[in-house]
Amino acid sequence: xxxxxxxxxxxADDKEIHxxxxxxxxxxxxxxxxxxxxDKISESINLCILGESPLGFSALKAIDGRTxxxxxxVIKLLNKSDELKDCHIVFIAASERNKVAQLxxxxxxxxxLTVSDMDRFAEMGGAIGLVKTDEKIRFAINLLAAQEAGLxxxxxxxxxxxxxxxxxxxxxx
Amino acid sequence: MTSFRNNSIxxxxxxxxxxxxxxxxxxxxxxxxxxQFYSSREAIAHELNSIAGVSAFxxxxxxxxxxNLAAQKILQALETxxxxxxxxLYLNNAGVPFARFTSDKKAGVVFAQQNINQELCRRAVxxxxxxxxxxxxxxxxxxxxxLYLQADLLRLYKELGRLLAIFSGVLPVxxxxxFLTAHRLxxxxxRPVRHLANIAIAISHDENYALRAKKYANxxxxxxxxxxxxxxxxxxxxxxxxxxxxxxLEQLVEQRTRSLSETVQQLSExxxxxxxxxxxxxxxxxxxxxxxxxxxxxxxxSLKDLRHNLDTVMELMPxxxxxxxxxxxxxxxxxxxxxITGGIAKMNQLLGGILKISRLGRQELNIxxxxxxxxxxxxxxxxxYQSDRAKAEIQVQALPQVQADPYLLTQIFANLLSNAIKYLxxxxxxKIEIWAEDQxxxxxxxxxxxxxxxxxxxxxxxxxxxxxxSNHSVEGEGVGLNYVKSAIKRLGGTIAVESTVGHGSxxxxxxxxxxxxxxxxxxxxxxxxxx
Numbered sequence: 087x088x089x090x091x092x093x094x095x096x097x098a099d100d101k102e103i104h105x106x107x108x109x110x111x112x113x114x115x116x117x118x119x120x121x122x123x124x125d126k127i128s129e130s131i132n133l134c135i136l137g138e139s140p141l142g143f144s145a146l147k148a149i150d151g152r153t154x155x156x157x158x159x160v161i162k163l164l165n166k167s168d169e170l171k172d173c174h175i176v177f178i179a180a181s182e183r184n185k186v187a188q189l190x191x192x193x194x195x196x197x198x199l200t201v202s203d204m205d206r207f208a209e210m211g212g213a214i215g216l217v218k219t220d221e222k223i224r225f226a227i228n229l230l231a232a233q234e235a236g237l238x239x240x241x242x243x244x245x246x247x248x249x250x251x252x253x254x255x256x257x258x259x
Numbered sequence: 260m261t262s263f264r265n266n267s268i269x270x271x272x273x274x275x276x277x278x279x280x281x282x283x284x285x286x287x288x289x290x291x292x293x294x295q296f297y298s299s300r301e302a303i304a305h306e307l308n309s310i311a312g313v314s315a316f317x318x319x320x321x322x323x324x325x326x327n328l329a330a331q332k333i334l335q336a337l338e339t340x341x342x343x344x345x346x347x348l349y350l351n352n353a354g355v356p357f358a359r360f361t362s363d364k365k366a367g368v369v370f371a372q373q374n375i376n377q378e379l380c381r382r383a384v385x386x387x388x389x390x391x392x393x394x395x396x397x398x399x400x401x402x403x404x405x406l407y408l409q410a411d412l413l414r415l416y417k418e419l420g421r422l423l424a425i426f427s428g429v430l431p432v433x434x435x436x437x438f439l440t441a442h443r444l445x446x447x448x449x450r451p452v453r454h455l456a457n458i459a460i461a462i463s464h465d466e467n468y469a470l471r472a473k474k475y476a477n478x479x480x481x482x483x484x485x486x487x488x489x490x491x492x493x494x495x496x497x498x499x500x501x502x503x504x505x506x507x508l509e510q511l512v513e514q515r516t517r518s519l520s521e522t523v524q525q526l527s528e529x530x531x532x533x534x535x536x537x538x539x540x541x542x543x544x545x546x547x548x549x550x551x552x553x554x555x556x557x558x559x560x561s562l563k564d565l566r567h568n569l570d571t572v573m574e575l576m577p578x579x580x581x582x583x584x585x586x587x588x589x590x591x592x593x594x595x596x597x598x599i600t601g602g603i604a605k606m607n608q609l610l611g612g613i614l615k616i617s618r619l620g621r622q623e624l625n626i627x628x629x630x631x632x633x634x635x636x637x638x639x640x641x642x643x644y645q646s647d648r649a650k651a652e653i654q655v656q657a658l659p660q661v662q663a664d665p666y667l668l669t670q671i672f673a674n675l676l677s678n679a680i681k682y683l684x685x686x687x688x689x690k691i692e693i694w695a696e697d698q699x700x701x702x703x704x705x706x707x708x709x710x711x712x713x714x715x716x717x718x719x720x721x722x723x724x725x726x727x728x729s730n731h732s733v734e735g736e737g738v739g740l741n742y743v744k745s746a747i748k749r750l751g752g753t754i755a756v757e758s759t760v761g762h763g764s765x766x767x768x769x770x771x772x773x774x775x776x777x778x779x780x781x782x783x784x785x786x787x788x789x790x
Contacts (some may be wrong), residue, residue: 156400
């Protein structure tokens with residue numbers, strides 16, 4: 087089961103092999119705690135991957151087609167020219183660091199949840215940034231970014247975050 | 260149980276009501292405690308279930324993201340729950356808890372074994388002191404793992420203990436109240452019954468049927484009281500009637516006794532008179548009778564003289580006149596005097612009989628020991644001439660010694676023997692048997708003959724005075740059996756006869772072994788006039 091995999095990977099020794107799988111599972115799990123605006127809701131939850139993804143084929147394969155909030159998770163690998171219109175979640179690879187601000191803006195306009203494992207992503211205005219501390223994958227949430235995108239993130243998720251950035255872009259304890 | 264049965268109704272009622280109240284209260288207490296136990300347990304399980312639900316909901320994201328520190332924090336919040344001993348969170352199929360919490364009170368409990376066994380979750384399992392609850396942790400339709408909660412039941416037992424303490428405190432109070440109430444009620448209920456019982460006892464003791472029971476209420480006892488009083492009314496009425504009857508009866512008896520004693524007095528007086536009369540008649544009639552006899556004899560002598568004188572005179576008479584005269588003198592007159600003499604002899608004999616019987620009542624009894632064997636033998640010797648002439652054989656068996664008047668007894672046997680010989684059948688050899696039987700208080704003597712017998716019609720008459728049955732061919736004064744009957748009666752016995760015509764007669768009579776020496780009574784009972 088997925089959760090077992092996560093738990094195992096989160097604390098196990100062979101983190102090198104499974105770190106991307108853990109990250110993929112995290113992204114999938116985020117889908118369960120996010121509420122999209124009514125006009126954004128479609129038959130599936132589309133996860134769009136932008137840039138050179140650190141998530142390997144097998145990691146994506148593991149979460150592809152799984153259900154969250156009774157909807158199938160569909161993975162789309164985007165070219166740069168592609169629009170973010172159908173994306174519910176946008177995973178931005180570290181390779182796109184230079185144009186993050188522009189990408190975030192267009193993604194938030196499309197009411198997409200932005201996720202990345204790049205450094206200080208949430209601080210930079212991304213909705214959820216994956217952080218590795220003490221050999222464990224954790225995450226930080228920027229509520230302002232989520233608000234910009236018109237998303238509601240469940241408080242249940244917030245209780246697990248490492249840092250939450252509020253509208254003043256200050257971390258709350 | 261017997262001692263209970265003998266108690267008064269009031270006590271029984273008190274006992275029953277008190278016991279019932281205590282039993283009812285005890286049963287209620289037990290039912291309440293038991294139901295309280297189960298409902299409390301249910302409530303604890305329910306409460307635990309709510310806590311578990313909330314906790315499972317809260318802990319689900321932490322499980323999802325493998326954040327056991329967060330999970331640990333959530334479980335730690337359960338320490339505010341007073342009865343919770345431990346909480347453990349397991350991922351599916353894991354043997355090690357994902358997060359756990361134990362209260363300070365007890366060491367941690369590991370449910371790993373249960374978790375691996377994959378027992379049915381979402382169920383409260385009770386042990387004696389604890390309850391263990393398991394619920395699955397779900398997230399978005401997926402089962403992430405299980406949450407186990409272990410709670411102490413100490414509070415439940417404390418509650419039950421308090422309840423029991425209250426009941427055991429209340430029980431004596433209720434028992435006492437029940438006893439007091441029952442005692443009062445029992446006394447009220449039993450009062451009319453006790454009153455009724457007291458009245459009944461008083462009535463049976465004093466036989467005072469005028470008493471009445473007081474009616475207390477219109478219940479069953481009241482109805483009983485009414486019936487009892489109605490019964491008393493009847494009894495009183497009957498008692499009065501009975502008393503009146505018995506008074507009347509006493510008066511009647513007194514009256515009758517008086518008239519009876521008057522009658523007895525009159526009877527004995529007339530009896531005496533009759534005795535005197537018969538004595539006087541028989542005695543005094545004899546003198547003129549002897550006179551008549553004497554003068555008849557004189558008349559015969561005178562006739563002889565007349566005949567002698569007429570012999571010379573008749574020489575001169577014509578022959579036919581002489582024959583006529585001789586007829587009168589030699590035939591007619593002697594025949595008449597013969598008839599007169601016969602009649603007088605007959606009359607004399609009858610008078611003798613009456614005199615004999617009347618003397619019987621007047622004579623003093625001379626009771627002594629009598630050897631009847633010898634007495635009968637003497638009698639047989641005395642009538643030997645008669646019996647020889649009749650060619651009769653007399654057989655005597657052993658006879659007892661009795662208390663009697665020897666003279667009367669001699670007369671009795673002599674009469675019976677002479678009667679038996681007199682009435683033998685001349686056509687066959689006579690046989691007379693005499694024996695006696697010992698019959699309790701008396702001896703019965705039998706004199707049996709094989710003579711002519713007495714017809715049934717005459718059997719009753721043979722004991723009457725001057726009756727001689729139908730057979731007049733035999734000589735006798737006609738008072739024999741009447742005399743015998745009177746003599747036996749005088750000695751306190753009775754006589755009876757059994758007889759068949761042509762076969763013979765058996766006379767039997769009794770003599771008491773102890774003779775009642777009451778001459779007065781015997782004197783009246785031997786009155787010949789009564790026979």
